[in-house]
Amino acid sequence: MPVYIALLRAVNVGGTGKLPMPELRDMCEALGFTHVRTYIASGNVVFESRLAEASVKKKLEQSLEAYAGKPLGVVVRTATELAAVQQGNPFPAAAPDRTVAIFLDTPPPADALDNVSGQDAEEFRLGAREIYVFYKDGIGRSKLKIAAAKAGTSRNMNTVAKLLEMAQA
Known part of the structure; x- marks a missing residue:
């Protein structure tokens, strides 16, 4: 059965995008996803589903909108695709x-x-469905804005590696 990684946009532990990870796990299980695991409280979830990627995304976005009362973006990758991102x-x-x-x-x-x-000291490159950015002086100090990235969601390479490890377990 395919393993998916869903990355939620604008989710945090407090404020407007609050979504407790136990509730996200329950939501995914209610959608029929199996072996559901979350990683840190910023909207990372790994699970299995027989559904196609587009169906997984649609069902999860619909469920999140019903929960939050507004659309919440979700980006979905298979374990194979996430491995390609890391590589x-x-x-x-x-x-x-x-x-x-x-x-x-x-x-x-x-x-x-x-x-x-x-842009200051940042470097960036295009990927398949990603934009990679190296923040030489740290993310917190950066003023970098990439218009094409507005609809995306970012994860650092430590998080990518951990999610891939979870997906391959």
């Missing part, structure tokens, strides 16, 4: 906590990196 990291020697993959639903446009603002 495709163009900054393998960089600190994994300063390197992120911004996950998108579709391939980024070829000109996605032409219209960035606030």
